[in-house]
Amino acid sequence: MITNAHVVAGTEEVWLDTVLGTFKADVVFYDPQLDIAVLRSEELTMAPLQWASATAVTGEDAIVMGFPNSGPFEAAPARISERLKIAGPNIYATGRVEREAYTARGSIRQGNSGGPMLNLDGQVLGVVFGASADESDIGYALTADEVKEAIGNIAALDTPVGTQECVVR
Known part of the structure; x- marks a missing residue:
């Protein structure tokens, strides 16, 4: 499962609350620069969402x-x-990072972080990481290309990693 690093920052245990029940998960990838984390649960047997075959x-x-x-x-x-490069701070505000992202108009609010942005075929276009502080109907999602490049072979990620410090956003 892919989410944002700021969602799991500082955690010692992670639990996935799904329609199939609640499952313990390990953080197996953590990138506070791009704000990406990957969670793995051996107990969760849901089929993963598929990446979109084309950029939006x-x-x-x-x-x-x-x-x-x-x-809920x-x-x-x-x-x-639009699709663009967005420069901004990492999740700890200790450095600047450039991310390839979509800006989108819609109801994107706090709590959407780490969730998928899908095309109408149900394929993943990107991972939501924030909402505009200036415009209530503008949000941001890392592109699928940006996420896939950072993560690499997701199937090979099976070793738990640390999540550093908690971050307040």
Whole structure:
């Protein structure tokens, strides 16, 4: 399972609460620069979502999934505004990083972090990592290409790693 590093930062235990039950997971990849983490649970047997076969284009419809404002699960419509390089701080604000991301217009709020942005075929376009502080209907998602390049062979990730310190956002 892919999420954001800031979602699991500082954790000693991670539990996945799914429709199939609650499962213990290990963090097996943690990148505070790009804000990506990978969780693995041997008990969870759900089929993974598939990566989109093409990058999204301006004006393309998308779906953002998550638990906005710590509430119930929500799948909300969004529209891709553009694909661009975004420069900003890492999750600890100790350095700057450039990320390839989509900006999207829709209901993207705190709590959507780490959730997928899907195309209308249910394939993963990217991973949501933030919402605009200035515009309430603008959010950001790391592109699938950015995430895949950082993670590499996800099937080979099986060794638990540390999650450094907790971060307040």
